[in-house]
Amino acid sequence: MSSSSSFSSSPAAAVSNRRKFFPRTLLQFAAAAADVVDNATAPAWRRVRCSQAASSEAAAHSNGDGGEEEDAEARDLAALEEFVHINTGSWSGTFTQYDVLGNRLQCIPTKVTAHSYGKGSNISLLQTLKVKQAGSKTTVTDEDDSEPVWEEFKLDETNLLTFDRRQQVGFFPGERAYTVSHQTAEMLDKVLRVGVLGEDNDEQEEFPKGVKLPSRRPALVCESCLYSQDANSRVRAFHVLDPRGFLDVIGVFHESKDNSTFDESQTEPVDEASKRIHALLGTWSGRLVTRRTGIYGATIVQSNVQVVFEKEESGKFLQEIISSSGAGTKIRLRGTSTGAVLRFEGGLLTTLLPGGKALTCPGSVGRSVGRAQSFNFEFSWIESPGQRRRLVRTYDVDGVVVSTSLAIEAKV
Secondary structure, eight states, rough: OOEEEEEEOOHHHHHHHHHHHHHHHHHHHHHHHHEEETTOOOOOOOOOOOOHHHHHHHHHHTTHHHHHHHHHHHHHHHHHHHHHHHOOOEEEEEEEEEEETEEEEEEEEEEEEEEEEEOOOGGGEEEEEEOOOOOOOSSSHHHHHOOOEEEEEEEBOOIIIIIIIIIOOETTTTTEEEEESSSSOOOHHHHHIIIGGGGOOOOTOSOOOOOOOOOOOSSSEEEEEEEEETEEEEEEEEEEEEEESSSSEEEEEEEETTSOOOOHHHSSEEEEEEHHHHHHHHEEEEEEEEOOOOTTTOOEEEEEEEEEEOOOTTOOOOEEEEEEEEOOEEEEEEEEEEEEEEEEEGEEEEEEEEEGEEEEHHHSSHHHHHTTOOEEEEEEEEEETTEEEEEEEEOOSOOOOOEEEEEEEOOO
16 A cells, blocks of 8 residues: 655646755855865855856857757757656665764665656656555554555656756666766655654654755755666665855665666675775776766866775875876865764865775865865765776866766776
């Protein structure tokens, strides 16, 4: 049996949500940054909204060659069709919530069904999320009534408008990887309320006892998804920032297509923080592909990249990133570890999760905004020993997506 509700929103509603939540939280970033940046002056706010970004991109195209514009539209449509294809089907798995230290808080069974409708430029992806409802802690039920209850929700529609022109999806055709910037954390809120509180849930209660819910007014919500090599399994990781710009919630969906092998031990392996760190140490070498969004040039750049992780005798860590992009770049950061968390110079925070996964973000986005610096979120997955992929989404100080990057690396 199941119950059903919906928290999908139209494209117009998505823009409305952005106006309601995003600019105010960025101003809060600047206020918070005043406490940590010495005599820093907050930058002037451009507040480029999705609709403005789309207009800027359209204007840029209109000044170019008509043939090039048609080619770009054809590529965008082909990418959308591939995106729809790899997501279509029935997926089963779990949603796991972690605290900022990498400790597991909740693990909730979930299902996703996805199908497409329409053809050509009108093709869309429709998805439904089902969450296994937790039993009541206050109501006595018949022990023989063991049939699980699944609550059902409709997810936002994905079409050519939301996929490309609003730049919500950063997709890498042929590589089975993407990132999405969400307007709210409402989906995660629903999953936790149903999966942890169940029948005892009160939708009006913002801070229910026994569960850590994401802020109802998050500053940013970034989803990063990496598929397995056979495309039958995937990991979707979420960064959620609170209104002050601090990491609020980490959530990970581990999912496999129905009729494929789903090994629970592979999605939630038991390990120690030291083992997570050990798997990361060494030199990782590979290639990096960066896709800049339309208002930042709509370019694609490929380069070689090498990342070195070392543990010094003092117990501190060294991270060195070398890229061949442009004239070449080299970044060296030193940091310390607290359990499964690595804290690097400049406020960079990496939370190591079980199964070779890691999420990286600024310790305080408010500090980056106060210094007029861009900031990024990274999700990496060591799918097999010596093989790693990373997704990086970069934002400017107004919260507009600058680029999305995918690194494919091997330990050397």
